Amino acid sequence: MNVKKVCIIGASGKLGQYMVQHALDRGYEVIGVCRERSVVKLDAFKERITIMPGATNDRDVIKQAVEDCDGVLTVLVPWGMKQYSSGTAQAVLDYASPGARLIFSCGWHITMDGQDAYSQSFKRFEKIAGWFGRLIRVVDIDDQVEACRRVFASDTKWTVVRGSDLEEGRSHGLPVWSRHVGDPILESNITRRVDYALFMVVALENDELIHEAPAIVGCQTPSALAHKTVS
Numbered sequence: 001m002n003v004k005k006v007c008i009i010g011a012s013g014k015l016g017q018y019m020v021q022h023a024l025d026r027g028y029e030v031i032g033v034c035r036e037r038s039v040v041k042l043d044a045f046k047e048r049i050t051i052m053p054g055a056t057n058d059r060d061v062i063k064q065a066v067e068d069c070d071g072v073l074t075v076l077v078p079w080g081m082k083q084y085s086s087g088t089a090q091a092v093l094d095y096a097s098p099g100a101r102l103i104f105s106c107g108w109h110i111t112m113d114g115q116d117a118y119s120q121s122f123k124r125f126e127k128i129a130g131w132f133g134r135l136i137r138v139v140d141i142d143d144q145v146e147a148c149r150r151v152f153a154s155d156t157k158w159t160v161v162r163g164s165d166l167e168e169g170r171s172h173g174l175p176v177w178s179r180h181v182g183d184p185i186l187e188s189n190i191t192r193r194v195d196y197a198l199f200m201v202v203a204l205e206n207d208e209l210i211h212e213a214p215a216i217v218g219c220q221t222p223s224a225l226a227h228k229t230v231s
Contacts, residue, residue: 003070003101003204005029009056009088010075011049012038015105018197019073020045026201033065057087063095071101071204076147089147093154101204102151102158105196108181108189109141110148110162112213117182152213159203160213166193175199176224177214188221195219 006023010016011032023030024045032042036053054061056077066072074092076085089104096102108116151158164186171194178185199216203209217224 003028005031005069006071006073006204007031007033007066007069008073009033009062009065009092010077011051012041013075013077014193015197015200016075017041017045018194019200020049022198022201023073024048028071031065031069033061057084057091059087059091059095062088062091066092066096066100068097069100070097071103072096073200073204074102074104076104076106076144085144085147086150089150093150093156096156099157101210102156103200103203104148104151104158104160105200106144106148106160106162108162108164108215110145110160110213111181112148112152112160116180116215148213157207157210159209159211161196161200161203162213162215163196164189164191164215164217166191166196168193171195171198172218172220173198174202174219175216176219176227177216179212179214181215183215185223185227186215186217187223188217190221191216191218 006028008016008019008030011020012034020030020032030049031052032049033052033054033056035055039051039053042051052061052065072092074088076089092102148160151160167190169192172192175191175195176185195218
């Protein structure tokens with residue numbers, strides 16, 4: 001797919017800012033959506049992108065932002081208890097241009113086919129984090145699950161990129177991926193955030209990832225290198 005104009009929803013966050021830079025590096029026209037109070041975080045890009053302030057689950061904001069975009073990169077953030085993730089996802093699904101590539105970010109806890117194999121420690125952490133987030137009404141993991149359910153049910157050209165644990169640092173290159181958490185190549189469970197953003201942007205023009213939910217890991221991690229050696 002030939003991509004020229006992209007919308008990045010959640011552009012002011014760490015992952016979003018990396019995606020903005022990768023998109024600009026590829027010569028894309030960039031529309032960035034973020035909350036009004038976070039616009040200042042995009043000052044480094046303000047002369048090179050169009051910034052649309054507003055809540056990312058505001059349907060009017062999303063409708064305007066994604067108009068005529070060839071691709072939409074969406075950070076599905078499970079903030080609050082007001083269907084933030086599912087509201088954002090639904091607005092993108094409803095208003096993106098026909099045929100646009102839609103790339104969504106989430107974590108390994110999302111499963112598309114139920115075939116992912118999670119460690120006991122991973123499941124315990126997810127349960128505790130979800131319970132505590134709901135208790136203090138800050139995070140709603142269940143709503144992120146609902147958002148991805150809606151994406152999976154859509155007939156749009158979507159990809160859901162499931163990130164491992166993240167760290168900062170210089171790029172190691174494009175992450176490797178597998179269809180299921182629990183596969184040996186993913187065992188290291190760490191990816192540079194800048195490289196997660198790179199995978200999201202590269203996915204825009206990779207039609208092999210349409211209707212896939214790749215779980216990613218850094219390409220220089222021990223498990224990725226071991227898999228490469230075996231291959």
